[in-house]
Structure formats: structure tokens, C-alpha cells
Amino acid sequence: MSRPTLAQEQIKRLEQLCRWDEPALIAQGNALAESLLGQAWIDRCADELLAQSTRNDMESLKLNFQLAEELQRDEPDHQKCLRILPKLRTNPTLARQLLLDWPRAGSYTPPSYDLGWHLVNAGLYQLQQLGDPSLFDDLLEGIEVSPQADGFVIDPERCLLPVAEGFEILIQHEIRGIVGFAPASSERAVRLRSGMKRLTIDARYDGYKWEREFPVDCNPLANFDKLSSLEVCHALPLLNWSALDHCDRLQDTSFTNCHLPWTKKPNWNLRELRAALDGQELLPPSWAPDDYICLETGRRLYISRRYDGFDAAAEPPAPPELGFATDSLEARMLRRLLSGRRAQRRDGLALARTHPDTSRRVIWAEVDRLEDWGYFPRFKAPHTPLVRNEINEEILELVLARDAETFAGLETFRMECPWLESLDFLQFLPNLRALELKSCAALENVSAFEFAKNLRHLDLSGTAALRSLAGLESCQALLSCRLTPDQPLDDLRALASLDELxxxxxxxxxxxxxxxxxxxxxxxxxxxxxxxxxxxxxxxxxxxxxxxxxxxxxxxxxxxxxxxxxxxxxxxxxxxxxxxxxxxxxxxxxxxxxxxxxxxxxxxxxxxxxxxxxxxxxxxxxxxxxxxxxxxxxxxxxxxxxxxxxxxxxxxxxxxxxxxxxxxxxxxxxxxxx
Structure with a gap:
């Protein structure tokens, strides 16, 4: 079955009507497209179109309208927008709107303009693909090289860019992109590039109650042919610095408090660990946290804003390895211990008890200084710190029982534990004096307090399933007790038996x-x-x-x-x-x-x-x-x-x-x- 198409004149007209700052024009465009294409236009949704390996002009145009409708919302879905942006057909109306109207897409409060950053990058890519010198010249109206030749100054009365919105860091990034990517036939861009001798880029937003650093992309600087000095501060991260190799006159470079787009000590998160256990090949995990629209390819990339010092000679780390095969005993044990099903976790615990030496290679605790554990114990799996609700009851019991002598002296235990159904782990902490457990939604009874005879201070919060304190009477040394159940407790009689309370x-x-x-x-x-x-x-x-x-x-x-x-x-x-x-x-x-x-x-x-x-x-x-x-x-x-x-x-x-x-x-x- 052939896919419906439109004439180029019709597509151009519909592109001109697709403006997220003009709801009436979008409605007019949708009505026109529906009259031309009928049900074929109405039925196509973003998920279906994005799943296709290729799209014709009509289908790309439909994605353009769906992006515009999403950006009209008070709180656009960022992930949906990021999926659509790289798939859009290049057109002048879209490029101009991405670069000029991004502050109108959603609600921005400096310095929170992550979606705006993606829209600008997509606009810069579209601008490069169009290569229209008149469009570049229009966008650079009102922009001049500073008197010191170390940056750009903007005349807000003449400039088309949204300079009055107060987003200086992103506006400067936008200007560098327009100037750097402009063709040689753009007279204004060539004049600005030639006049730039020294460039200073400070990517840190420092305002009242706010301090944040932003990416700096060196790709546009490759065409700054007269640039001799470059200073970059607080880039988080510094991207594509190899592009500076094309700046033949660049002699003096300074990178202060800049960071690489990867970490020297990568860790997985729990989702990635499970993927590795299933045999999936992973990039260095720190490439995955943040999105970035590549200025060179227009594709969606993943970068990480990590606080690792910049070193142009450094190499990204190799992907971490499990250290054992995915069909090994270690892998089977870890898969079960990390399962979302309690029966499988209990099987994993039994397997770990049978093979204690093997279990030490898949789950362990950092116990250098027990008193410095902080709010929750520091448990780890291969390349993966396990925190808060990732530490399930079976993992806790495994580690405490396996290293009973080490933990016997522990006096303070604090943890957030929505998975906790019982307090049986207390049998491994005989000298515990202070216990603080947060968000205990699954905890049904406290009978295991019979193991906590030295407990002096107790804090239980979020105990939605707890109805009775029966068992607490064993804690005869208890001095203070703080209980914040989600529902009233039916039986508080145990409190009366605590003579020291x-x-x-x-x-x-x-x-x-x-x-x-x-x-x-x-x-x-x-x-x-x-x-x-x-x-x-x-x-x-x-x-x-x-x-x-x-x-x-x-x-x-x-x-x-x-x-x-x-x-x-x-x-x-x-x-x-x-x-x-x-x-x-x-x-x-x-x-x-x-x-x-x-x-x-x-x-x-x-x-x-x-x-x-x-x-x-x-x-x-x-x-x-x-x-x-x-x-x-x-x-x-x-x-x-x-x-x-x-x-x-x-x-x-x-x-x-x-x-x-x-x-x-x-x-x-x-x-x-x-």
C-alpha cells in the first residue's frame, strides 16, 4: 500500500502554517492537511511515524505539526520532543522558529532551559543544512564584535534573537553557532568571524539561589579563522574540542573548571547492571544521563555532566565488564538477588549462602568505617552502587549474616527501605543502639525487636502496613521512640512496658x-x-x-x-x-x-x-x-x-x-x- 504524498507547493504552505506560537495557524494547517489527505493525516501518530525507518515529506510534516502541538503545552513532554526533533524535514520556517521562538515553548525560569537548548541545537543543524546566506544575515542583524574583539555585543533593538528573555549563556551559544556555521557567502557572518581575535566563554550561570554550569560545544569555532586566543570557563561538559585543530592561528588556550563528557571512574546504575547481566553491550555508562542534539549530524546524543577535570589528551574509559560470564554462577546469583519478585530473591539468597565466596564477588558492603555509613549502608554490585530502595531485604540479610563479626559492633543503622517486610536482620546487629528506618511501607510487624535488647533510640516512618507494636516490649533499654505510621496504630500496649522510655x-x-x-x-x-x-x-x-x-x-x-x-x-x-x-x-x-x-x-x-x-x-x-x-x-x-x-x-x-x-x-x- 503506497503512502499518500503532497506537492512541494502544498508542503511549503503547510510548513509556513506550522507555528507553535500561533495556535490559529496550526489549526488552519491541520484543517488544510486534512482536506488534502483525509484520514491518512488524521490517523498518523508520532509513535507510529518514529518507528518507521524512513518517512516521506508528508510524514515528516506530520511530525512537525505534532512537535508544534506538544510545544504549545504549558509543560511539554521533553522526551517526546527529543524523539521528534532529529526526524524533522529541514525547512526555513522551522529553522527560524527553533532559533527565535524557543522561549515560548513551555515555561522557562533561568537557568532551567534544557528543552530550549535542544531546540536551539536542532535549529542550528537545520540552518546548516539550508545554507541560505540571507537567512544567516537576517539572524545576525544587530550583532557585532566587542571593542576588545573577545566576544559579541548585541543591540536588542535590532537583533531578532530572543535577547530580552535573559538567557545569556544559551543566546551566546546560539550566536557562536550561527556565526560559525554560516557559508562564506554570508557577508555579516564572515565579518564577525574575521573580527574575532580572542574569545572568552563562561558557561556558568550564577544568580540568586542558583549556580549551574552548561555545555560548551567547540564545533562552531572551527571556522573562526582569525581566532588566536580562547578561554573557556565552567563548561559542563566541554564538547568536540578536537574541532579547534582547524583554527590555524589559535595559540593560546585556557580551560578553567571545564569537564569532560564522561567520567574517569564509570559506574552503572541498577538498570544498566541488569542489562549487562542479560548480555547487552553497554557504552561507558556515564554517556547516558543527558541528551544533546549534535550540531554536526542533527542526531540525538547522550552526554554526561560529570565533574571530571578536562584533559584534551585523555581517552574515554572502556566499557566496564562484569568480570564473569552471563551464564556463570555469579550471574545467576546476582540476577535472582536483584529480581523484583520475592520468591526469586529468596532463591538467590539460598544460592548465595551455599556459595559464600562467590557471593562476595557479586554483592558486598563498604565497611572501612562503619560509623561513617551515613543515611544508608553503602552496598555495591559490580560497577554499581546500590542505594535506598535498591537494597532489598535479601541483600541486607546476605551481607550482614556473611560478615557477622564485622557488623556485630555496629551501633547506628539508618536506611530508607520501602521493600522491608520484617526486621529479621536485627539478629545480626546485637549491639545496635539507634535504628532509623524511613518509608517502611511493607513492614507488617516488629516481632524481631527481640534481637534488639540494647536499642536506645528508634525511628520508624511511613509504616503503612504496621498495626501493632507487639514485640517492642523486648527493647527494655529504649529511651526515645518516634513513630510516623501512614495509618493509626491499633495496639500501643507495648509502649507501657518500656520502663526507660x-x-x-x-x-x-x-x-x-x-x-x-x-x-x-x-x-x-x-x-x-x-x-x-x-x-x-x-x-x-x-x-x-x-x-x-x-x-x-x-x-x-x-x-x-x-x-x-x-x-x-x-x-x-x-x-x-x-x-x-x-x-x-x-x-x-x-x-x-x-x-x-x-x-x-x-x-x-x-x-x-x-x-x-x-x-x-x-x-x-x-x-x-x-x-x-x-x-x-x-x-x-x-x-x-x-x-x-x-x-x-x-x-x-x-x-x-x-x-x-x-x-x-x-x-x-x-x-x-x-
Whole structure:
């Protein structure tokens, strides 16, 4: 079946209508193409056309329209655009628009103009292919060599390029490309090239809160025939520097803080490691992270923005090798350990246990200094660092069990672990004192805490599947516990059996009251920061102070739905309460039930709805009251309604700093020095 075609006059007309800055013209062009081609135009999609090895002019034109429609979106799909750009038919309308209208494609905030960079490079390639000197001369209107002959100056009133947009680094790259690639018949380009004696290129964007470096491509400089001195700074990376060999007069070159488009110590990522295990041939892996439209071929390349020093004599590294055959025992073991299916990972673990020496060649941990492990253990596979959720439960168990003596002294363990279903690995860490596990979405129980009898500090977050703390009672040395489950826990009874527990935190929880708290808790801090579903404090009266001489500190900051404080204070004599930003709190009704309170500190910063604190008048044993009413317009009215008994010492503050009061914590491990 033959593919439909269009006459050249029709194609030219449709190309002129394909402008992403003019939606009405695109609609007109689509309507015209549909009238000429019918269903053949409507049915063709980008994926289908890109999959073809060749495309006729009509099909390339369809891709042009699909690119224009994508670029009209507020957030264009960059990957889709990059797939289309190298496949487009060269035409003057497209070349001009790529070079002049790229800031209108999507939303740009300096220095984030990655898609703009690709559009400009595609435009420069199209410009070279067209070779029209009049088009080059038009684009170079208003551009002159600087008085020092070391760069270009731009007259924004005359220049067609989008100089007013503020993207200086990309605009200078665009100008170098237009000047360098122009044919000898472009009088303006030849004059600019001949006038350039010294060229300085600084590719670093340094603005408020931003610092970033960009690529520098030396290809356009090959035609700067009078260039004698070149200085390039902060190129990330420096591309095609061999093109400078064509600059016969170039004698003085300086490359400061420039970087090669590859790394001297390449690593795979997990996807590439799996590909290598399947026998796929890989380029040096650091060629793959970033896209670049080649100025010479118009094709999509892959480059890497790595911080390796520039050395023109250096050679790119050879692709790394596994070190074993893809059908070897090592490969089979590693494929199973890295599988997305738990049954296969368990098979891999069993295989590794049977062949421990072999397992050391496929998975290992860097254990030079255990105390410097940081947020998660540094595990590695061949040429591949495994981080965060790439460290599955089987890998963790394999390494810890295999090197039990090495890890027996480990005291602090921190890791992000969405894959973790149990804590069985604790049996290999007998001296663990601090455990911090983030994003434990699959963790269903904590029964393995029976192995953590020396644990002092615990932080579990994101435990969507956890409903009970049964097993935690084994941690009799536990001093601080921070739990942030995605859903309320059904059973907290284990907490009451922990005689040493002094600091308990439930930040960001979703419960509406505290009736699930067990009796017998003896704390010095209780943190409910940012519990935005908490409406009532019923149940908090079950908490006792660990030391009657010291206050119980309760942090209710940002509990924006809290309305009822009944239970606060309970049988206690000394309480400090942070109610900052409890924006739904209107009164302190219920606080009058705390008949034993002698000392009370209350922080009301951000409690804009607060109308009445007269419940404080009904605390018969109150001797000292400390109020912080900073930034509350109603503060005078609140104070006027107080009729406290004689002898009550009152302190009222109107300034506030959270550093004044040690309420909140950043996690149990941070409490270690308290």
C-alpha cells in the first residue's frame, strides 16, 4: 500500500502554517492537511511515524505539526520532543522558529532551559543544512564584535534573537553557532568571524539561589579563522574540542573548571547492571544521563555532566565488564538477588549462602568505617552502587549474616527501605543502639525487636502496613521512640512496658484523639507535631511525668484541627505545652479538670481563633503561669479575662523563638545527646 504524498507547493504552505506560537495557524494547517489527505493525516501518530525507518515529506510534516502541538503545552513532554526533533524535514520556517521562538515553548525560569537548548541545537543543524546566506544575515542583524574583539555585543533593538528573555549563556551559544556555521557567502557572518581575535566563554550561570554550569560545544569555532586566543570557563561538559585543530592561528588556550563528557571512574546504575547481566553491550555508562542534539549530524546524543577535570589528551574509559560470564554462577546469583519478585530473591539468597565466596564477588558492603555509613549502608554490585530502595531485604540479610563479626559492633543503622517486610536482620546487629528506618511501607510487624535488647533510640516512618507494636516490649533499654505510621496504630500496649522510655513522638499522624495511648507511660517529652487530624486530647491524661521535679513537655504545634484540650494536664503538677498554629482552637475548655497543676507554660503563637482562656481561672493549685501570646491581636482581651488567685506569678511574652523551648525533635537519633 503506497503512502499518500503532497506537492512541494502544498508542503511549503503547510510548513509556513506550522507555528507553535500561533495556535490559529496550526489549526488552519491541520484543517488544510486534512482536506488534502483525509484520514491518512488524521490517523498518523508520532509513535507510529518514529518507528518507521524512513518517512516521506508528508510524514515528516506530520511530525512537525505534532512537535508544534506538544510545544504549545504549558509543560511539554521533553522526551517526546527529543524523539521528534532529529526526524524533522529541514525547512526555513522551522529553522527560524527553533532559533527565535524557543522561549515560548513551555515555561522557562533561568537557568532551567534544557528543552530550549535542544531546540536551539536542532535549529542550528537545520540552518546548516539550508545554507541560505540571507537567512544567516537576517539572524545576525544587530550583532557585532566587542571593542576588545573577545566576544559579541548585541543591540536588542535590532537583533531578532530572543535577547530580552535573559538567557545569556544559551543566546551566546546560539550566536557562536550561527556565526560559525554560516557559508562564506554570508557577508555579516564572515565579518564577525574575521573580527574575532580572542574569545572568552563562561558557561556558568550564577544568580540568586542558583549556580549551574552548561555545555560548551567547540564545533562552531572551527571556522573562526582569525581566532588566536580562547578561554573557556565552567563548561559542563566541554564538547568536540578536537574541532579547534582547524583554527590555524589559535595559540593560546585556557580551560578553567571545564569537564569532560564522561567520567574517569564509570559506574552503572541498577538498570544498566541488569542489562549487562542479560548480555547487552553497554557504552561507558556515564554517556547516558543527558541528551544533546549534535550540531554536526542533527542526531540525538547522550552526554554526561560529570565533574571530571578536562584533559584534551585523555581517552574515554572502556566499557566496564562484569568480570564473569552471563551464564556463570555469579550471574545467576546476582540476577535472582536483584529480581523484583520475592520468591526469586529468596532463591538467590539460598544460592548465595551455599556459595559464600562467590557471593562476595557479586554483592558486598563498604565497611572501612562503619560509623561513617551515613543515611544508608553503602552496598555495591559490580560497577554499581546500590542505594535506598535498591537494597532489598535479601541483600541486607546476605551481607550482614556473611560478615557477622564485622557488623556485630555496629551501633547506628539508618536506611530508607520501602521493600522491608520484617526486621529479621536485627539478629545480626546485637549491639545496635539507634535504628532509623524511613518509608517502611511493607513492614507488617516488629516481632524481631527481640534481637534488639540494647536499642536506645528508634525511628520508624511511613509504616503503612504496621498495626501493632507487639514485640517492642523486648527493647527494655529504649529511651526515645518516634513513630510516623501512614495509618493509626491499633495496639500501643507495648509502649507501657518500656520502663526507660522518656521521649515519645507521633508527628504527622492521622488519629483524631489519643484514646489509644496505654496507661503507665512516664515521659518527659510527648511530640504530636503536625497531627492535622487531631481534634481532641482525650487519652493524654494517661501520661505521667518521669520526674515530678521537671515538666512534661507536650508539642502540639500545627495541630490545625485541635478544638478540645480536655485531658491535658491530667494529674500532673508541671506541664509545658506548645499550641503554636493550632488555628481551630477557640477556648481552653476542659483544662479546668487538671486540678493538680502548679506550673503551666502555654504557647499560643498563631492561634488566631483563640477567644477565651478563662479556664485558667479554675486551677486551684496554680502558682506559676507562663503565657506566650506573640503576634496575637486579641492578646489584651485574653489577659483581661484572667482572674487568677492571689500569689499566682504570671509571665506574659509577646516575642517568640522556637529555640527558646525544647519541645520538638528531629528524630530519636538526634536526641542521643540530650
Amino acid at each position: 522518656r521521649r515519645l513522638a507521633f508527628p504527622w499522624n492521622t488519629f483524631t484523639d489519643l484514646k489509644g495511648l496505654p496507661h503507665g507511660l512516664r515521659l518527659d517529652r510527648f511530640d504530636l507535631n503536625d497531627c492535622r487530624s487531631l481534634e481532641r486530647l482525650a487519652g493524654i491524661e494517661r501520661i505521667q511525668a518521669s520526674d515530678a521535679r521537671q515538666p512534661l513537655r507536650v508539642n502540639l504545634r500545627d495541630c490545625t484541627q485541635l478544638r478540645d484540650v480536655t485531658g491535658l494536664g491530667g494529674e500532673l503538677t508541671n506541664v509545658h505545652v506548645n499550641l503554636a498554629n493550632c488555628s481551630s482552637l477557640v477556648t481552653l475548655s476542659g483544662l479546668e479538670q487538671a486540678k493538680n497543676l502548679e506550673k503551666l507554660l502555654l504557647i499560643f503563637v498563631g492561634c488566631d481563633a483563640l477567644e477565651d482562656i478563662s479556664a485558667l481561672n479554675h486551677l486551684p493549685k496554680l502558682r506559676k503561669l507562663h503565657l506566650n501570646l506573640a503576634d496575637l491581636d486579641q492578646a489584651p482581651t485574653l489577659i483581661d479575662r484572667l482572674t487568677l488567685g492571689e500569689g499566682v506569678k504570671v509571665v506574659v511574652e509577646e516575642r517568640f523563638s522556637f529555640r527558646q523551648y525544647p519541645f520538638a525533635s528531629s528524630g530519636p537519633i538526634a536526641w542521643d545527646g540530650d
